[in-house]
Amino acid sequence: MIQRIPISKTGHARLREELDRLNKVERHEIIRAIEVAREHGDLKENAEYHAAKERQSFIEGRMMDLKDKLGRAEVIDCSVVNCDKVVFGTVVTLADLDTDEEVCYQLLGPEEADMKNNRISVLSPLGGAMLGKCIGDDVTVKTPGGTRQLEVLEIEKSEQA
Numbered sequence: 001m002i003q004r005i006p007i008s009k010t011g012h013a014r015l016r017e018e019l020d021r022l023n024k025v026e027r028h029e030i031i032r033a034i035e036v037a038r039e040h041g042d043l044k045e046n047a048e049y050h051a052a053k054e055r056q057s058f059i060e061g062r063m064m065d066l067k068d069k070l071g072r073a074e075v076i077d078c079s080v081v082n083c084d085k086v087v088f089g090t091v092v093t094l095a096d097l098d099t100d101e102e103v104c105y106q107l108l109g110p111e112e113a114d115m116k117n118n119r120i121s122v123l124s125p126l127g128g129a130m131l132g133k134c135i136g137d138d139v140t141v142k143t144p145g146g147t148r149q150l151e152v153l154e155i156e157k158s159e160q161a
Helices: 009-038 047-072 125-130
Strands: 005-008 073-076 091-096 102-108 119-121 138-143 146-156
Touching (some): 009 047, 009 073, 102 125
Parallel strands (some): 005 073
Antiparallel strands (some): 138 146
């Protein structure tokens, strides 16, 4: 059975753009770089050739990875999710019950997680613990730094579709 990967429409488009760029631009550039490096002679001691082949291997591997992820993607429109409870795509404001500090996260798929921009995966410990919670509910999550107690303060739709 194929394991579906949740992803926003924006995240799906971003992966598709990367695949297109790798396929239509970078793949052709690296082929030209390999041809130029071959013209320099002995391939055993040709650093340009080996670097280009290594880059080609990376590009082909990334393309296979992107095709797999896009093939298993379950695209979700974050602009139409129900905000009665925490679900994929919602933006959740939490209060840390120990420090009274407020933090805001958007729940997205694993390919879109980015802590610097407060985007966490629904498959992460905190993301999984928040799913299904309503405003006022407590969230208990085990983190590497210890157990955290949080309260859901607000649930909003995302501007990201």
